[in-house]
Amino acid sequence: MSERLIEKLNILADAAKYDVSCSSSGSDRKNTNKGLGNGHHSGICHTYTEDGRCVSLLKILLTNHCIFDCAYCVSRRSNDIERAAFTVDEVVELTMNFYRRNYIEGLFLSSGIFKNADFTMERLLRVVKKLRLEENYNGYIHLKTIPGASDELITEAGLYADRMSINLEMPTETGLKLLAPEKSHDDVVKPLGFVKNQIIQFKEEKKLIKSVPKFVPAGQSTQMVIGATPETDKDIMYTAAKFYKNFSLKRVYYSGYIPISNDSRMPVLGTQPPLLRENRLYQTDWLMRFYGFDVRELLNEENPHLDTDIDPKLSWALRNLHHFPIDINTADYQMILRVPGIGVGSAQKIVQARKFGKLYIHQLKKIGIAYNRAKHFITCADSPFQLKDFQGHQIKGFILAESQSKYLKTANNQMLLF
C-alpha cells in the first residue's frame, strides 16, 4: 500500500514539476475555525530543490492520463510513460500530513485532462472541497483552471482556492498551433477573463455585504514555455504585458524549455535549457512591475532581443545616457529607481535619508547600492569631478571588466583601445 503511494507520488510529482509557479503569497486566509493552517501574506519557501527552485507547495497532478497530444508536454497522449492517478482521499491525506509537519505551505493541484474538461474539473473540485469543508484546512491552495470547464464549476472552485492559474503555454498563437494543434489561446483567454470578472464582482459585493466569501484572494497567474519555438524576447514580453494589463494577473511565469522528445519541430534532446534567457526575461518582468518601466522602453523594433551580457536595466540606461547623470540629492524617486545598481529598498532609503542632509558616497555604499555600477549614472555630495563624457560602450566595458557573469565559464572581455 505505502510502496504504491510512494510510486504514484514519484510519477505525479515528476509530471507536475515543469509547472514553475510555486508562490504561496498574496492570500490572507486566516485560521478562524481552530483548524489547520493560516495564510502568510508573503508566502514561505519551505525548501529548495537542487536546481535552486523553491518548494513551497506540494505540486502534483491528480493524474497524468491526458487526451491531448501537445508536443512540449511529458504527459502527452503519444508519449510512452508510466501513468498513475491519485484518489481524492490520497491527495487530502498527503496534503494534511505534509502540512502538519511544516513541510509545505499548501497544495498545488493540476491534472491531465481525462474524459473531458468538466469531469476533470469536478474531480479537482472534490479535493479542495474535502480539504476546506471536512478537514478544516486553511492553508494555501493553488488550483489549475481546466480550459473548457463550465462557469459554474469554475465559480465554485474559486470559493475554495487561493489562486487559480491557466497556462498560455506558447507566447504566440502561431507557436501554439505548431506544437499543439488542438489548442488555441482563446481557450485560455475565456476562463482568465471569466475569473477576473468574478473576482471584481465578489470584491464589489463584499464592500456592501460583509459575509460574502473570499473568491481567489491571491489572484491568477499564467505560464509560457520559452525557447521551444522561435519567438523573439519582444514577442514574449509584449504578450506578457498584454496579459498583465487585460487580466490583472499576479504573475506571468517563463519556463525555459527542457528538451523531452525527439520531435523535429523543437530543440533536440540534450540541448541546454535557456537559463540565461529565462533570467533576463524575469528581470524585464520585474522592471515592468516594480520599477515603472514600460515594456516598449526595454524592447522595441530596434532591440527585439535582450542583451545577454548585461541586464535589461543597464542596457536601457546605456541606450538612454541623455537622462544621466542624475543628482541623488535632488532627483525624484522614479528616476532614482531607474539607475542601474539601485534597487527598490535602497531607493526608498535614499529618498528618506536625504531629507536630513546631503548624501555622500560612503553613506550610499553603506545603504547598500552597487556603487561601482551606479557611479557612472549618479552624482552625490562628493562625487569626483569628471572632465570626460564616456560613451555607452565604454561604460559597459568598465562595468563588465569588474564583474563576472555566473553564466559564463570563461571571461570574454574584449579589451578596448580607446
Next chain:
Amino acid sequence: MIYTYDGSLEGLLTAVFEWFERKPGAISLVTEERYQPDAFTSCFEVLTNRSKADRVWKGLASRLDRDWMRKAYCTFLSEIPEMQQELFLFICYVFQHQAGAEKNYGNTHVLNIAQTARKVEREKHRMEAFIRFQQTADGIFYCGIDPDFNVIPLIVNHFKNRYADQQWVIYDLKRHYGIFYDLHTVEEIEMNVDLQQLKHAKQTLLDQKEQLYADLWKNYFKSTNIVARKNTKLHTQHVPKRYWKYLTEKL
C-alpha cells in the same frame, strides 16, 4: 566611561535612563560578563530597574511607530554584543532628536539597527520555513532548533495560529528553552533531557506513520527536481548548509 549591565533588555533600557540622568558624554556599554577593567576610564554599574526601563520603553513607543519598535526589539534579540551598544546609542539618538529622526538612513546607528533587524527577521523567516516537525508516539509534534539569533519570541504567534489543532513543541537546543502549545496557550518550557536525544528523537519514540511521511517527503523532494537545471550554488545560497541538519529531505 564604561557602563556595565546584566545583558537583559530591561538592563539596557535602564542604562539609557541612567545616561540621561547623568549625561557623562560618550560611554561604552558592555555586559558584566564581558567587562574588562580599564586603568584610565571609570566604570558605572547599571542596576536593572523595572520602572525606569518601563519609562524608557514607553517614551520610545511614543516616538517610534510599531515597525521601528519591532526593529529595536529584533536588534536586542540578535545577541550581538556590538549591536547592543548600537541599540543603546540608537535609543539615545531618537530621544535627542525630533520625531521622524529614525528615518535618517545616513546615520550609522539607524542603519545598523535597520540592517541587524533585517538579519534577525531573515533568521525568523528561515525558522518558519525550515522547522520540520516529527510526530511522537503520544501525538505531540516536536522539533529541535539552534538558530543564529534568539528568534523563538518572534515565531510564537506564527506557529500558534497555524497549528491550532495539534500539540507541538519547538525547542532551542543552544539556549536551552522551548515553547509548548497545548491546544489553548503557548508556554515556555525547559527540558532536562540528554541533549543528544533532543537533537535526534529515537525511532521508538515516534509515531508509526512518521517514517512513511518522511519517506514520502524525501521522494517528493527528489522527484520535483529537474536534473537538467542543476544549480548547486543557488541551492546552497537559499538553503545554507548549517540548516541541513533540520531538514528531513536533506538527512
